[in-house]
Amino acid sequence: MAVSRAASPQGGGPAIKVKEIRAEALVREALVVPNAVVVQGSVHKQIFWVGVDGTVHHTPETLPFTQMIPVPGARPGMLAQVQSAVEHVAFVLSPDGTTVFQKVLVRSSAVAAELQTISIRTGTGPLVRVEEFIGQASAQRTVASQHALASPAVKLTEVRATLEAVTPSAGTDTVTVTGLLHYQIFYVGTDGRQHHQSAQAPFEVVAAVPGSRPGDHATVSLAIVNLEPTLVDPTTVDVASLLGGTVVVSRPRDVSVVAGEGPVLKLAQLVGEAPVTAGDTADLVLSRQPAAVTGVVTTIGSVTARVHLGQVFISGTLVYRVDYVDAGTGEMRSESFTEPFSVAVDVPGAAAGMDASVQLDVTATVFELVAPSTVRVTGTLSGSVVVTQLVLLPVEPGTDLTILAEVVVGTGTSQVLVERPVPIVPVAPEVLERVIRVEELAPVRAQSLVQALVPLPQPAVKIKDVRGEARLLGVEQFGPRALGVRGVLHLEVFVVGTDDIMHHVAFDQPFQILVSVPGPVGPDFRLELSIEKILPRLAQDGRAVSVVAVVRVSGGTASSRQVPVVLDILGADVTIDRIRARADLVQGEASLQHEVRGTVTLSPPAAPSVPVQVEAQPAGFSVQVGNGQALVLGTVRAALTYSAADGTLHRATAELPVELAVALPGVRPGMTPYLTVTVTGARATPAPGGASAEVAVQLSLLVKVTERVVLDLITDVRGPAVVSVERQTVLLDVVDDGVPYPVPVTIVTHVTLASDPLAVPPAAAAGPR
Numbered sequence: 001m002a003v004s005r006a007a008s009p010q011g012g013g014p015a016i017k018v019k020e021i022r023a024e025a026l027v028r029e030a031l032v033v034p035n036a037v038v039v040q041g042s043v044h045k046q047i048f049w050v051g052v053d054g055t056v057h058h059t060p061e062t063l064p065f066t067q068m069i070p071v072p073g074a075r076p077g078m079l080a081q082v083q084s085a086v087e088h089v090a091f092v093l094s095p096d097g098t099t100v101f102q103k104v105l106v107r108s109s110a111v112a113a114e115l116q117t118i119s120i121r122t123g124t125g126p127l128v129r130v131e132e133f134i135g136q137a138s139a140q141r142t143v144a145s146q147h148a149l150a151s152p153a154v155k156l157t158e159v160r161a162t163l164e165a166v167t168p169s170a171g172t173d174t175v176t177v178t179g180l181l182h183y184q185i186f187y188v189g190t191d192g193r194q195h196h197q198s199a200q201a202p203f204e205v206v207a208a209v210p211g212s213r214p215g216d217h218a219t220v221s222l223a224i225v226n227l228e229p230t231l232v233d234p235t236t237v238d239v240a241s242l243l244g245g246t247v248v249v250s251r252p253r254d255v256s257v258v259a260g261e262g263p264v265l266k267l268a269q270l271v272g273e274a275p276v277t278a279g280d281t282a283d284l285v286l287s288r289q290p291a292a293v294t295g296v297v298t299t300i301g302s303v304t305a306r307v308h309l310g311q312v313f314i315s316g317t318l319v320y321r322v323d324y325v326d327a328g329t330g331e332m333r334s335e336s337f338t339e340p341f342s343v344a345v346d347v348p349g350a351a352a353g354m355d356a357s358v359q360l361d362v363t364a365t366v367f368e369l370v371a372p373s374t375v376r377v378t379g380t381l382s383g384s385v386v387v388t389q390l391v392l393l394p395v396e397p398g399t400d401l402t403i404l405a406e407v408v409v410g411t412g413t414s415q416v417l418v419e420r421p422v423p424i425v426p427v428a429p430e431v432l433e434r435v436i437r438v439e440e441l442a443p444v445r446a447q448s449l450v451q452a453l454v455p456l457p458q459p460a461v462k463i464k465d466v467r468g469e470a471r472l473l474g475v476e477q478f479g480p481r482a483l484g485v486r487g488v489l490h491l492e493v494f495v496v497g498t499d500d501i502m503h504h505v506a507f508d509q510p511f512q513i514l515v516s517v518p519g520p521v522g523p524d525f526r527l528e529l530s531i532e533k534i535l536p537r538l539a540q541d542g543r544a545v546s547v548v549a550v551v552r553v554s555g556g557t558a559s560s561r562q563v564p565v566v567l568d569i570l571g572a573d574v575t576i577d578r579i580r581a582r583a584d585l586v587q588g589e590a591s592l593q594h595e596v597r598g599t600v601t602l603s604p605p606a607a608p609s610v611p612v613q614v615e616a617q618p619a620g621f622s623v624q625v626g627n628g629q630a631l632v633l634g635t636v637r638a639a640l641t642y643s644a645a646d647g648t649l650h651r652a653t654a655e656l657p658v659e660l661a662v663a664l665p666g667v668r669p670g671m672t673p674y675l676t677v678t679v680t681g682a683r684a685t686p687a688p689g690g691a692s693a694e695v696a697v698q699l700s701l702l703v704k705v706t707e708r709v710v711l712d713l714i715t716d717v718r719g720p721a722v723v724s725v726e727r728q729t730v731l732l733d734v735v736d737d738g739v740p741y742p743v744p745v746t747i748v749t750h751v752t753l754a755s756d757p758l759a760v761p762p763a764a765a766a767g768p769r
Contacts (some may be wrong), residue, residue, distance in 0.1 A: 018093050020101065036126075063418050079113045102179075120399075128391075131403055137205075150197055151190070182200055196624050209247060255451070284374065322381065468492070482514055492506055495538070566714045583713070627667075637653065640684055671706065
């Protein structure tokens with residue numbers, strides 16, 4: 001039993017009665033072990049009790065729990081789905097009102113499954129959404145990269161490699177897998193000390209999967225098969241990494257499956273579908289006064305859906321790009337704005353706990369200039385929402401359709417009694433805040449029409465298909481605010497000839513697009529090309545195909561910043577909306593001043609009583625993260641300019657080593673460090689005789705350590721306790737949104753609450769004692 005002690009009289013206690021206890025079970029992690037699934041979670045309780053002052057007080061409590069659910073046949077590496085719920089909460093208040101005895105019974109069910117391709121029969125039966133198997137292929141590539149070391153090395157001791165940001169993308173008959181190889185290079189320097197340096201190398205692996213097309217779902221299992229590092233010279237490391245794996249392509253499809261005595265599959269049964277129409281009107285204030293607004297491009301940022309009884313609540317963001325002519329300079333400018341939207345859609349049969357998928361398109365954008373620098377924009381969306389429910393269905397094997405599905409290996413249930421002594425004290429409303437580090441992209445976008453005339457080897461009677469790909473060849477800066485983007489439009493033209501035979505022609509059309517940018521681009525600038533639409537037309541004589549392609553240029557310059565986030569609100573009667581996203585949580589941060597000293601030999605000696613000028617700059621700094629601390633290693637290069645006794649100027653240089661341990665409680669190996677080093681001052685004091693000088697360099701260091709975690713971030717909070725809410729729109733990697741890149745999400749960054757929103761008048765707390 002969980003024993004909780006009531007508050008002191010100062011806080012309203014002892015308790016007269018316990019009004020209610022609300023409890024919910026949250027699953028944090030599920031681990032598949034042989035023949036079982038281990039579940040780790042927590043029970044969050046809110047205890048409402050009436051004190052001797054006649055006021056209802058509130059005490060929050062979170063209890064962790066761990067349980068093992070027997071699942072015969074389960075093996076490590078399988079997929080597990082766990083659902084936990086509070087079945088019963090029992091509590092008894094002691095006669096003296098100082099102790100409440102609680103028991104919380106949690107029931108959990110687990111399903112262990114394995115992803116397989118399986119052939120089934122279709123026909124009469126439940127309508128489900130499946131992933132039709134298109135094909136699979138092996139993917140292999142050797143990635144060679146060269147990395148410069150910050151300081152000379154005698155030998156390499158170890159090179160570790162991990163794969164990051166692995167993203168598969170389906171194309172026409174191919175799947176392209178992109179990502180980053182993150183290296184940790186350990187080496188012994190000429191100073192005899194162990195050094196560490198991080199490096200990255202982008203990679204791209206292309207696998208041929210006949211039948212795949214853009215929009216298909218691609219999954220990849222990629223691993224580093226072999227790693228061969230070579231120390232080419234004291235400051236250069238070559239690394240050859242052999243990547244290997246499997247790519248599987250599937251396509252969503254709604255079918256009726258025949259139930260039978262075959263394998264049990266985890267399937268999404270269709271509950272209902274409804275059209276969606278939404279809109280947003282916003283007044284956008286431009287940073288400069290426009291002479292004319294030339295256009296507004298609307299794109300969908302993020303979309304989330306929550307299922308309620310008979311209804312789906314859809315919310316998200318719209319990104320407006322306003323193109324206008326600057327009234328002051330006459331230059332073309334673009335500014336982007338992110339605005340939220342929401343809509344409730346009735347879906348009969350929908351219920352809480354079901355899943356919803358949303359498909360939306362921007363159907364119209366209307367804008368007008370309502371003030372000298374204010375544009376009123378209305379964006380209209382339309383699409384559909386589909387509600388599904390997870391079912392375990394035995395299917396009839398057959399040859400009608402091959403799908404990629406989770407085949408159930410076993411199921412199981414288990415109960416656990418959660419209990420722990422916890423003091424009951426009334427708590428003031430509390431907002432739990434942390435800080436995350438987010439990447440940002442100053443957007444650059446443009447569209448252009450590329451025309452091509454594709455000659456045919458013989459006359460054709462009709463066009464069967466035209467496929468295209470825009471390939472980037474190079475980028476050239478034209479002035480401070482323009483880029484010339486060079487590319488080639490690769491076309492695959494399929495026509496039916498006069499001989500009734502299919503003919504194929506490949507054709508490359510070079511092009512160049514002029515793109516406006518906010519300023520000169522740097523090394524973090526990213527750019528990619530895509531084709532939005534292809535319009536082919538057969539010439540009258542049938543000897544050529546005219547193609548007009550709408551090519552889109554998108555990209556921008558990456559930067560980062562810190563953003564406060566609200567993770568939870570305790571002790572307040574509020575309603576919270578959340579979104580689950582991967583983010584870099586700041587686990588440790590320190591700002592400090594450090595002085596580096598060293599002796600520099602002066603040859604010839606410096607003249608007496610003549611000041612020595614010092615220039616210093618940091619070079620080759622790195623950070624090694626340990627348990628509770630970060631080790632900063634690096635070098636400061638100092639250059640001294642001085643006058644000799646004969647009046648001639650001379651220059652002497654030296655490298656001053658830096659090794660500094662910074663205490664950061666809570667950090668551990670494997671986290672990602674960031675370091676900023678700035679020289680704030682330097683001085684040199686010549687020794688008697690001028691043959692050497694004592695150098696002192698003052699450094700300002702900012703050390704930051706982050707960890708990539710999954711957070712349930714708050715997107716909205718409302719209730720009588722809320723006084724004000726602050727929000728920011730940031731780029732986040734949303735979990736299970738089907739988008740392989742970060743999208744704009746508006747999150748809550750600060751909440752101001754009333755001082756005691758849980759206190760209610762005595763009459764409201766009245767009741768049988």
